Amino acid sequence: MRLVFAYIDPGAGSLVIQAIIAGLVSIPFFFRNAIRSTFGRFRRKPTDGPSAAPGVSAPDDKGATSTDSE
Amino acid sequence: MSERPAAQREPGSYRDPSGFVFRHDGVLHRQINASFAEDWAAFESSGLHRALIDQGLLIPDQQAALELAPEAGAIAVIQPEEVGFISYPFEWSFSQLKDAALLTLRAHSMAAEHGMTIRDASAYNVQFRGVQPILIDTLSFERARPDQPWKPYRQFCENFLAPLALMAYRDGRLGQLLRTWIDGVPLDLASELLPRRTRYFSPGLAAHIHLHARAQRQHAGDSGPDGAPSTAPRAVTMSEGRRLALLDHLRRTVEGLRLPPQGTTWAEYADQTSYSEAGTASKEALVRRMVEAVWADGGRRAWDVGANTGRYSRLAADAGFWVLALDIDWAAVERHYLALRASGDNRIMPFLADIVEPSPGIGWENVERTSLIDRANADVLIALALVHHLAIGRNAPLPMVSRLMARLSQHVIVEWVPKEDPMAQRLLAAREDVFPDYTLDGFRAAFDTEFEILDEAPIEESHRVLFRMKRR
Numbered sequence: 001m002r003l004v005f006a007y008i009d010p011g012a013g014s015l016v017i018q019a020i021i022a023g024l025v026s027i028p029f030f031f032r033n034a035i036r037s038t039f040g041r042f043r044r045k046p047t048d049g050p051s052a053a054p055g056v057s058a059p060d061d062k063g064a065t066s067t068d069s070e
Numbered sequence: 071m072s073e074r075p076a077a078q079r080e081p082g083s084y085r086d087p088s089g090f091v092f093r094h095d096g097v098l099h100r101q102i103n104a105s106f107a108e109d110w111a112a113f114e115s116s117g118l119h120r121a122l123i124d125q126g127l128l129i130p131d132q133q134a135a136l137e138l139a140p141e142a143g144a145i146a147v148i149q150p151e152e153v154g155f156i157s158y159p160f161e162w163s164f165s166q167l168k169d170a171a172l173l174t175l176r177a178h179s180m181a182a183e184h185g186m187t188i189r190d191a192s193a194y195n196v197q198f199r200g201v202q203p204i205l206i207d208t209l210s211f212e213r214a215r216p217d218q219p220w221k222p223y224r225q226f227c228e229n230f231l232a233p234l235a236l237m238a239y240r241d242g243r244l245g246q247l248l249r250t251w252i253d254g255v256p257l258d259l260a261s262e263l264l265p266r267r268t269r270y271f272s273p274g275l276a277a278h279i280h281l282h283a284r285a286q287r288q289h290a291g292d293s294g295p296d297g298a299p300s301t302a303p304r305a306v307t308m309s310e311g312r313r314l315a316l317l318d319h320l321r322r323t324v325e326g327l328r329l330p331p332q333g334t335t336w337a338e339y340a341d342q343t344s345y346s347e348a349g350t351a352s353k354e355a356l357v358r359r360m361v362e363a364v365w366a367d368g369g370r371r372a373w374d375v376g377a378n379t380g381r382y383s384r385l386a387a388d389a390g391f392w393v394l395a396l397d398i399d400w401a402a403v404e405r406h407y408l409a410l411r412a413s414g415d416n417r418i419m420p421f422l423a424d425i426v427e428p429s430p431g432i433g434w435e436n437v438e439r440t441s442l443i444d445r446a447n448a449d450v451l452i453a454l455a456l457v458h459h460l461a462i463g464r465n466a467p468l469p470m471v472s473r474l475m476a477r478l479s480q481h482v483i484v485e486w487v488p489k490e491d492p493m494a495q496r497l498l499a500a501r502e503d504v505f506p507d508y509t510l511d512g513f514r515a516a517f518d519t520e521f522e523i524l525d526e527a528p529i530e531e532s533h534r535v536l537f538r539m540k541r542r
Contacts, residue, residue, distance in 0.1 A: 006189065007085065008225055011286060012290075016289060017284075018223045021278070025277075026311060
């Protein structure tokens, strides 16, 4: 069994709980991925790949950017 | 052994045994230690180093001479590019912190694609070049080991998720908690402060904040049967797929956080100034004339204090200046940042600060993170519609205002706002006028000690006067 060594303290509780949370969220995660890989080819393009455009981020703040942009 | 060169270790760089940052002849360098050799080699050979820089996620660096290493045990020395100004997470608005969080997760994704992982998720590892967040810690990446949990999980939640959630669900000012907790907002506190509904209706926050805080409490005094510290949590394993799912969930949680659409006094301030149209045009023309004069005198960096949403910051940027646009109000900084981000304008960096109560030095010996005054790098201070807030709003005598400005910058462009001005009247409306020296002559006399007046011009259709001064 491997042990975790880090120069920052990962925290005992944090290690335990992340394993539990990861187990739970991995179910919808794989389900989503399965759907995407099945139907993905019919879509125009994926919207949430892991690496979006560099630097300036997430295109999801549009609602708040209503100020001038000239 | 040959004599080692005189170098100065950066006071904030002491936690990570794999290397540290120092200055040699004033130039920033990073020593990489032998203990980190294999990870550093993998970082290079996997192509991750190159890829992160090419994608604009990591600050570019170049190889430097190994002899520059100030301490024994170095295997390499690099010279990273410097950012124009070091800012701290409690000086960012909501979206700046959010973008920094997403950058950290993107960097991890990229690392995972190269068989590596990010090993710390401190918000202090992110800096801004204008509105572009970028990682500055080149040593943040190590080889991924199969079945290992994500080590910086706790750090990510405390540095990013907790303050973002508090800002989104409670109040935008709660980002200031990061000033008290240099290692991030304690999760039990965040859990307590967040509305109850986040426990039940926000799966991301329920898991990563509330359950997480509970787990921390339960495992706080973990010990084995004989009372010795338990090693059980250290042996937690997690498949790569689950790690991916966890990080994906964190990303969704962060992306889902939004500020409630509401203004504050200041963010709407720009829309309701006391100026007529001619007055605004006159003020813009004068500010332009004055920043151009400072530019001609060699000034390159401007601090626009009380920048609000950046109308005059843009004038300075147009004149060629790199601009730090300070404001006391997070909503104004937020609006300014989003507008600049939308237009991809990196000449101006919005920044949350109160010039009357500037960020103190914090952390180890109060120097780990430097005070705002010690980070002053302006050639010109632009203080428009500010003096009455300092002198009347905060009771600062004008000679003190002058001394502060002289300490911050060689050139200043200051707008005099007299008592009879509607905005000054507003400040005086509910209080006694205890400011007999707050007059144009008093202003001139106060600033005359530190500054020489080079340009003075009244703003049309108002009682205000614009000054350009240079430190004596």
